[in-house]
Amino acid sequence: MDKRITSLIANLKRRNIEGIYAVSKDEARQRIKQLILRSSTVGISGSKTLDELGVVAFLEASGYEVFNQYKPGISREQSLQMRNLGCRADYFLTSCNAVSEEGELVFFSANGQRTSGIANAENVIVVCGLNKIVPNLEQGLKRSREYAATLNCKRLDWKSACLGEGACHKDICLEPEYKRMCCQVLIIESEIRPERVKVVIVGENLGF
Numbered sequence: 001m002d003k004r005i006t007s008l009i010a011n012l013k014r015r016n017i018e019g020i021y022a023v024s025k026d027e028a029r030q031r032i033k034q035l036i037l038r039s040s041t042v043g044i045s046g047s048k049t050l051d052e053l054g055v056v057a058f059l060e061a062s063g064y065e066v067f068n069q070y071k072p073g074i075s076r077e078q079s080l081q082m083r084n085l086g087c088r089a090d091y092f093l094t095s096c097n098a099v100s101e102e103g104e105l106v107f108f109s110a111n112g113q114r115t116s117g118i119a120n121a122e123n124v125i126v127v128c129g130l131n132k133i134v135p136n137l138e139q140g141l142k143r144s145r146e147y148a149a150t151l152n153c154k155r156l157d158w159k160s161a162c163l164g165e166g167a168c169h170k171d172i173c174l175e176p177e178y179k180r181m182c183c184q185v186l187i188i189e190s191e192i193r194p195e196r197v198k199v200v201i202v203g204e205n206l207g208f
């Protein structure tokens, strides 16, 4: 395993967070499945990383009850219900916007569903591709806002201040003129409960 990954896993451990390395997407899906107890419920956040990993469909096909707010054909009301249930599920599956080499995890959220699920769930599984690892927290915040959020706004045609030219203008990105994607920021620096948060580091680039 790359020395940078070994060091990251050791730094996560110092913070009471378990780091797990999966060399490929296929291995990552299997490792995630192994982490979730049978007959458990799973909540998810919107995530390009999870989409590219195909893990939601994989878990559904494996018999887990996934509160999937993006399931095709469901109504807006059903989707909102799934979001709420997801925040209180046995496991919350998500991805980070960045992780520092020191082990600090950075998450941005528009409406708080992601940050709420991560902050409150009994068990949190964070998926992280190699492209999300940055030297320090400052770079993590910079990456999240100036790179990940702007690309996500473009991907989802989100009416934010960065939509046109792709640069963040956070000082003016406010309602009602703009629809801001990064309204909330959650940084996990450490955990009280060992094993509550696990980070599956995938040996490939995933998401933004």
Ligand code: SF4
Pocket: 145, 146, 149, 150, 153, 160, 161, 162, 163, 167, 168, 169, 170, 173, 179, 180, 181, 182
């Ligand atoms: S604060 Fe606004 S302009 Fe900046 S990245 Fe977030 S959504 Fe885009």
